[in-house]
Amino acid sequence: MATGRTHRPATRSRGIPEATVARLPLYLRALTALSERSVPTVSSEELAAAAGVNSAKLRKDFSYLGSYGTRGVGYDVEYLVYQISRELGLTQDWPVVIVGIGNLGAALANYGGFASRGFRVAALIDADPAMAGKPVAGIPVQHTDDLEKIIKDNGVSIGVIATPAGAAQQVCDRLVAAGVTSILNFAPTVLSVPDGVDVRKVDLSIELQILAFHEQRKAGEEAASDGAGPAAVTREEPARSADQGPDGDVPAVMPA
16 A cells, blocks of 8 residues: 555645635535435535635635536536645555653544545554553554654655644654644644645634634624624734634644
8 A cells, every 4th residue: 555655645746726725625525525424426516615715715616626517417426536635645654653642642542534535544643652552542562762653654645743742843843854834733833844745733722812813802792793892802912814823823723
């Protein structure tokens, strides 16, 4: 079976915008749900609504894939599932290592959605000697001393960092030196990586802060509609747009 080290998706070489690439998993999730219900075709409007985007954007995104649908019929669900999966590189086996097997790392290891989406958890790695050999999700945890050998033996190009913030950069450096070229970072810190290495950052605390912002804004609107004036705020900060994070940049899963 092919591994992630020798086969890489061609989205960049084909000129597909990063914003479109970021939406492809949303389309794939919606299409997979339709496929599981044996729905043969779907209109752009229906699929756009299921994916949470507008239909014009969806049609533009699909044009980059060379898929335009059939007037009056829509898109073939099974073909689109295959087409998007192929574009994302999910028609091959991608071995993944998870470093940091605390509560979050263990939860990720137990997540059942990896295998069905083309990802195989090849190894679990932790710095705690007491964790070595203990099975998590049926996989024995290995010590970080063996990280480089594990990466080489399993042909890993994707690493997941779920360590405390203080250890994340060192782990990142070792992963990159061992040949990992894509990293999913759950540690609450920004990683520095060389050119050619892709990092995606998942910061749950930022997501909660964004939700708190929206809750505060809704409370203020409700108070204003009741004639009570704007809700009190605890900090004097300029208002930010709804799609900005605490530092003014777009939040959610984003490049570190």
